[in-house]
Amino acid sequence: MVRIEAVSSQPRTPSCSGDPEHCERCAVRPLTICAALRDHELHLLSRVMTKRKFAAAEVMFDEGDAADSVYNITSGAVKTYKLLPDGRRQITGFLFEGDFLGLTGPGRPSFAFSAETVTAVEACRFDRRRLDDLLSRHHELEHRLLGVASNELATVQDQMLLLGRKTAKERLASFFLQLSRRAAGRGEPEDPIALPMSRSDIADYLGLTTETVSRTITQLKTTGVISLMPENRVSISDMAALAELADGF
Amino acid sequence: MVRIEAVSSQPRTPSCSGDPEHCERCAVRPLTICAALRDHELHLLSRVMTKRKFAAAEVMFDEGDAADSVYNITSGAVKTYKLLPDGRRQITGFLFEGDFLGLTGPGRPSFAFSAETVTAVEACRFDRRRLDDLLSRHHELEHRLLGVASNELATVQDQMLLLGRKTAKERLASFFLQLSRRAAGRGEPEDPIALPMSRSDIADYLGLTTETVSRTITQLKTTGVISLMPENRVSISDMAALAELADGF
């Protein structure tokens, strides 16, 4: 498992500390923990933050790497995953703008999973130690982070239900529904949803094979629940039917 | 889904507030967030805490119930789960002494899962609102809670890998290994591990059927990796072999 050094082939984006108003104007601020901060606190956050760009399909970090970075995605899509020795892969999450990446518990010096970009990605990188310092001084921030973690725990339980007990059709229906709802949460349209990840990524997220994913999508298309559109987009023709399918009604 | 009123048929255990030294002497204190508190802060915690007992197989709360309670298990075992409309069940976790139950994000007024005791259970119950108050005034406590949540997120990723990509044998091996390690973490022996839950609970935790669980355990027994002992205990004869099996080597 080779770690590709982040941003290795690109000019380094200048740190935000040279642009203290950057965070105030940040488009994803209302989506994330930064919304918890008043303007003068945002400046403190900017100090420990660096804006970074990643190309598509770039490894951000590998499981076991020193967890010295934490990221807040500002654009693009990221996948997190775990591998078995023989190469079997489970994608544990897709992250989009506003999502937080790299949270590890205290006394957990290394990442419990790998992260790789799906598309080109822009992210705010925080130095773990400096962020911890900041957290200990600005409890509102830590409070928000606890909220983020709790929400993620709730989401992940849904995913366990999906992986342990749902059929292929229910998994795909749930997946599309989740993407639609999350897009809506980011203020994007809920209907034609973007599908930036490959079939193989979807398969590894849903605990299926690419073939089954492909067949099942065809089936949903044939049933008239969804339709495929240009640019890897999916239109949900019948949201109610999709929601029922997702829960096995 | 009928909610059985907690402690309905038992005398109410007196609140800890009448016994301010209870927490200081608490056996599970070093295992849990209470370890973060100095003695005088523990007294504050005792104030918002009530010691409660549950019988075996008692529903503590159902998914969707108002999340007005948070628990810290002091003895016994609890399972958390989600259900599909047709009754399919995914157990999302087993909790033992020192484990925290009922964490929901802010603005999440209801539980995202149900909780039911496996054995008789003793737990410290906190009123959600009063605990929130306390958290906002004692940040070390909130910091610990963030640590608890982060650790749980790491654990849950392992479980997703298991549910999405592991074979039945790998799942059972992983399960026994997890129980063994957690027991060790609580200061219990790592070798003869207790299996208080039924085969059907194990099946719903591992995304299998009771029959497959039973067959696979038999197989592990035959291979000489484990052996069954009285009182629902399992002895791990070959820890290294089990660890290899768990990761599909």
Add this chain to the structure above:
DNA sequence: CGGTTACTTGATGCATATCAAAGAGGGTGG
């Protein structure tokens, strides 16, 4: 425009589910 990779579709196989029934405890009332 050629080559490569991703996606779709088809044929077959297998791990695990489902259906069925026989032990094994474990608690209760006679």
Add this chain to the structure above:
DNA sequence: CCACCCTCTTTGATATGCATCAAGTAACCG
């Protein structure tokens, strides 16, 4: 204290949803 009953567990026989193996087709990139 024993006998019965009920539930849990184990074992067996069969079925099936999804994986695997195998092409063909479409999209993409250089």
